[in-house]
Amino acid sequence: MTTDEHPPTVLLIAGYWLGAWAWDEVVEQLEAAGRRAVPLTLPGLDPEDAERATRTLDDQVDAVLEAASSEEHPVLLVAHSGANAPVSMVLDRRPDLVSRVVWVDSGPVADGAVGSLPPEVADLPLPPFEELAASASLEGLRAGQREAFRDRAVPQPGAAIRQPVALRNDARRSVPTTLVCCSISSEQLMDLARAGHPMFAEVALLTDLELVDLPTGHWPMWSRPSDLAQVLIEAS
Numbered sequence: 001m002t003t004d005e006h007p008p009t010v011l012l013i014a015g016y017w018l019g020a021w022a023w024d025e026v027v028e029q030l031e032a033a034g035r036r037a038v039p040l041t042l043p044g045l046d047p048e049d050a051e052r053a054t055r056t057l058d059d060q061v062d063a064v065l066e067a068a069s070s071e072e073h074p075v076l077l078v079a080h081s082g083a084n085a086p087v088s089m090v091l092d093r094r095p096d097l098v099s100r101v102v103w104v105d106s107g108p109v110a111d112g113a114v115g116s117l118p119p120e121v122a123d124l125p126l127p128p129f130e131e132l133a134a135s136a137s138l139e140g141l142r143a144g145q146r147e148a149f150r151d152r153a154v155p156q157p158g159a160a161i162r163q164p165v166a167l168r169n170d171a172r173r174s175v176p177t178t179l180v181c182c183s184i185s186s187e188q189l190m191d192l193a194r195a196g197h198p199m200f201a202e203v204a205l206l207t208d209l210e211l212v213d214l215p216t217g218h219w220p221m222w223s224r225p226s227d228l229a230q231v232l233i234e235a236s
Contacts, residue, residue: 007236008076008099012039015081017126017153029229044157053122057163060086074099076236091172105182108202115161123155137183140216140223176208178235186211
């Protein structure tokens with residue numbers, strides 16, 4: 001349990017192609033507000049790791065669990081985009097380590113969810129922005145931010161993409177949850193969840209849910225870092 005005197009550590013997990021560096025502006029804002037912020041680079045996303053393409057989803061889950069369990073109190077766990085797979089498994093395995101989970105333009109996945117990547121493909125590089133924009137809004141990103149994204153992006157490890165998510169513990173659905181809705185509104189998201197859309201079906205099963213609209217593109221840590229940091233401060 002945390003108090004106003006001891007707010008939870010904010011553990012930040014970015015989505016595909018990104019490491020801890022993606023949260024730099026948000027971390028600066030959180031630390032200025034007196035929050036302890038720990039951004040992680042998941043296994044497979046360290047460009048210096050010669051074995052990175054073989055890192056698995058289990059490796060990523062273990063890294064998040066290790067970081068969370070090293071803290072004195074349960075953490076505020078923040079998952080952006082494709083970090084939803086490892087974070088869903090963390091919530092399943094150790095819900096007691098998390099005071100609240102915040103999904104940033106993302107959400108929990110269902111048991112058995114798996115990414116699509118041919119077995120002969122070692123990893124998934126960041127696609128051209130024209131292609132990426134077809135599935136993820138680039139709204140709010142300045143030219144310099146796009147250049148940094150392109151320069152620093154690390155291919156997503158294929159082994160992690162192809163490993164199915166394994167979930168067994170319904171207690172994960174009782175962890176207090178905040179959904180930060182960026183590229184679609186909270187109203188649209190809940191309509192999809194209630195309709196049973198496979199990408200959002202788990203949302204309808206959550207028992208303690210808060211919705212926050214933060215209209216922007218899919219990478220609010222760059223397009224609206226101060227506003228996102230404020231959302232996280234309020235969530236803690």
